[in-house]
Amino acid sequence: MKKMGLFAISAGLLLLAACSSTKLTSSWKTSDAQLQPDKKIMVMALVPKQEKQLQALMEDNLVTELKKEGLNAASALRTYGPNAFGDNISEKAAIRKLRNSDASQVLTVVLLDKKREKEFVPAGPAYGPFPYYYGGFWPYYSRWYGAMYRPGYYQSNTKYNWESNLYDLDQHKLIYSAQTQSVDPPTAVRQAYLYAKQIVKDMTKQQLIARN
Template identity: 35%
Template structure:
């Protein structure tokens, strides 16, 4: 019974440790813009095969901003999956101004790394566990652990950058680089990422809760 409880607890801790999103670096400009006026457009730039991830990232970030009282919209909602790619700079700025956009928040997947490594069979606490169980239970347990092949684990790291630009002068107001390690799925990844960035922007007074 104790062994089962131990395994459940350790498995839960392992899941928590193996899935995380953390900030690597941040930047905040001394110049700030009133983001309460106009729209904040959220646009994610990912590879073509990551369309669903892009939708989730934009939706979660825009929803989190809206929950704070801002008028935030997804670029996909306004312009579809092609967004503004390949268009003339003046045309892009003109379209954004027509939509009364005051700021643009970008989410860019800089790099995705995959790594496979071998995890050997665990030998944790074997001697204590079978100390009073007799020779054969101990021998069988240790034998099984020694000759167990273990298993392979795939680790995936996502490196992101988000920038907040003022549309009127195209100045960088805020920038953050993050790493997401072994996300359990794209919904979880997008949710964790959005919450982390919003929390950091609040802490640095880039945005505030307009509902208070």
């Protein structure tokens, strides 16, 4: 019985994990790019008005994760306020403002798209490490019987598509870009946390962040 309970808990956790996720869909960097502790990175998030809470969360979490790697990072929202880089500012003025804060690089975070999708999940069995194997004939048989003959169903997911670009102001060029997708994040706080973790993990994998 104890073994069955442990398997049931494990299956439940796997199901929850499947319902919400943040994953990297693509990334790229220039071959010679590598972040340096003495170069300040200004993190700038851009989101629609209805998602404004995500702006500070995205910037703060990325700053935190970059600092854990020994890098000098700052939030544009906390440095300049909410309207410092609006429609009326020119490229020259924007770069001058960044330079005045000693920023050498800019990491932009843009919410490309948010949409709610409905998809049909077909009927039929799905293989998995279920606890029914340990409970005798009937739990096993009845579980698979139900799986064989249950009807399909529709489920709705909310998907957030993000893009992060890292620009080097000294070289005047893009040196890193990454795209991610978050599906049904439980909270904005959790989404921002997982996003920052994913981006910094990929930066390390791409050797943009050097490991000592």
